[in-house]
Amino acid sequence: MSDARPIRPDISAGRIGADMLARNFSDLHPPLEAHEALVEADRCYFCYDAPCMQACPTSIDIPLFIREIQGGNPVGAAKTILASNILGGMCARVCPTETLCEEVCVREVAEGQPVKIGMLQRYATDRLMETGVHPFTRAPSTGRRIAVVGAGPAGLSCAHRLAMLGHDVTLFDAREKLGGLNEYGIAAYKATEDFAQAEANFILKIGGIDVRLGQALGRDIHLADLRRDFDAVFLGLGLAGVNALGLSEGEDHQGLHDAVAWIADLRQTRDLSELPVGRRVVVIGGGMTAIDAAVQAQALGAEEVTIAYRRGREAMNASAYEQEVAATRGVHIRCNLQPKRILAEAGHVVGIELERTVTGPGGRLSGTGETVTIEADQVFKAIGQSFLPHGTDGEGEGIALERGRIAVDADRRTTLAGVWAGGDCVAGGEDLTVVAVEDGKIAAESIHAALAAAERVAAE
Template sequence: MRMTSPDIAAGRLGPDLLAQGFSDIHPPLEAHEALVEADRCYFCFDAPCMQACPTSIDVPLFIREIQAGNPVGAAKTIFEANILGGMCARVCPTETLCEEACVREAAEGKPVRIGLLQRFATDHLIEAGRHPFERAGQTGRRIAVVGAGPAGLSCAHRLAQLGHDVTLFDAREKPGGLNEYGIAAYKATDGFAQAEVDFILAIGGIKLINGRALGRDLHLDELRESFDAVFLGFGLAGVNALGLESEASAGAHDAVAWIADLRQTRDLSDLPVGRRVVVIGGGMTAVDAAVQAKALGAEEVTLAYRRGRESMNASLYEQQIAQTRGVQIRCHLAPRRILAENGHVRGIEMERTRLVNGRLEPTGETVTIEADQVFKAIGQQFRLEGLEPEAAGLALEGGRIRVDAERRTSLPSVWAGGDCVAGGEDLTVVAVEDGKRAALSIDAALRNAALTTPEQAVSAPAFAAAAR
């Protein structure tokens, strides 16, 4: 994505400042620091931190293993619950999950740094080039997993571990989903997303096919005929539009695509950015876009949100990151009109809002913010070219795929998880849990089928071995 406006240019900062702005936001702990931090854990019997983790990682156990000088054991404990524990240690909002639930947070306002301890352990094992698990005996069953993001990778790995053969399809050139294309570069540095994918695939039994999109190259009915089960984990392809005048002007575009472009740019000094940038939205994507625009050299970056700070999906911690890096957060401003001149963005007209009896209302008062670039980060939507969910037999709920507690869809032999399903929290760690739950459900369904129709399946002992 390259801009043509004279106020949008590349190379605003030198290499040293660029490196500083995109350096690892949470440098890893040294071995001694990890031991000191592990000593702070109370190893609570009821472990509220574990209860707060969507993947139910045994936090006290892995911290105790670090304390005992066994980071490999700690990593295995983590990976048993969350095979993407390395990325989750980097991008999870631990401040609102495990660390918020930490007893030391309640007692002292300073929780055990669980996320950094998790990264210490998982990095140790990944860098050692050792995969902690082995495949069970092959079952002869074949499963198609559509989408190589967190949900799909989690599902594929658990199925392969249970002995099934998995074909993993992804529409993009690289696997990883939002871990590769959608996370701020300063959160996952040094090509970690691909290193983690390589680690996951090292278990064997997973065939990765890139450049194949559902609805374009793949068709659900054909997948159901060719495979014993199908898992859908393709995320959200559509980006919500602002619906404003001049939205198609140069310099007005969606934050998700811009972040993906940034993540795939080899030389950040080649990536253009405006002098004055406005980001519309209040979630993690909005913060990531705003902070990275500032890191590329934008002189003024404003994050505008239609409600108050307390309603932003981005955590207080993420908001603080934005502010400490020079982003101005302005609330109770709703976009009304993009101002353009000669086809290029020149500003955005906002209307002040207020809460009346709990409802957001416009005030009629407008504010104009000068801008060379306007990013929309107001959420994504379920949309796949060539796929009509209802026609395919997939029931929807709230515009996404409806699933039950085991991530089964309304269509027999089809499961789904991650951002594309209803009720999700749009978090990497939740997508990982979805994939894991679906894999266990798929395995159970195939095992039950083997017991009832032995002529069409492998033997029951094979499935019993795979389940152990």
């Protein structure tokens, strides 16, 4: 491209027909049939020390739930799962099980063929949700009121556990739907048939949770008011900021998009044939968002999709399995390339110039000076998100941050009295749905204990 005039950008909708779109966005992992689930459950050794359970951030009793499936009781298995992870249905779909429970499965270590724990978890939780019955009941009312800000995995998990413990919860979210990244940020082929909303509605069946949507912290609701009006506050704010490519120019051209926002648009589009996509697409990044954006661009009909990552494949945050999914879907993954310049014509992206990199001592990355150019109608940046402290920094010194995110202790307490936090917005998080669920659960138990302790003190 560097030796020729840039080609005319081509971004349009309806590149492929409805039948092909349906196939491309069908369930990544079709669910197990009952017989298949029994056969798979029979493969489990039901280990006494259960390394799979130790690897699960929410400590699901995996041998127990698999034994319950083996015994013909998938609903009981689901109750075991949901007692530890109330979003077990979504986690069964999106968890990187290949690097968590399945990676340490004895079958994997010995044979290279782990028990399909994630698929069995989905089988069980789907069976329970089909009954329409919520498996847990609320404890007697405590009369305490808790504000939960953010209805993503952390907020939903926290709200459910608090409600189950007998507290009255008000759940706020800035968007018009519940679910956070489960609704707006997960690839459509991983959570089909509006599953994120079905799961959120299932969670609300516990009762005691008042939902208020379209309420943004710092705009419609304020932390000082929440601390005054509620007995405790939990913040599950996620990451709203988008990291810039850091280029000297070109980040405002048409055709350059934030991958997270684009995926959100895709997830909310009723007719995928109306969503424009480039003929040649480049995605900058090496994480799950980069994979999701690239695979979905290909699924919409892009003819050439390339992921460009600044380090080697072994350093990519996306697992080897996710990289394989991308490769088998026709996505090219090119490593040791960092963006240098966006090429544009008449204000629209027509390509990107990248510099080759090498990794030196201590993992230090440096450019070689050699560049390559890739033609592109669309460029997506998927190089991570950042926490925006809107609404958390208006009281005195506000809430302390650590490495750009909210600082919390082991119980998910912030430095502001009566305020807890969890999920992607807290320091030390792994940006995984399952970790956010555990954060919400830990915070809820901590809030419950703190309120009970305060009540005992008041009674003395």
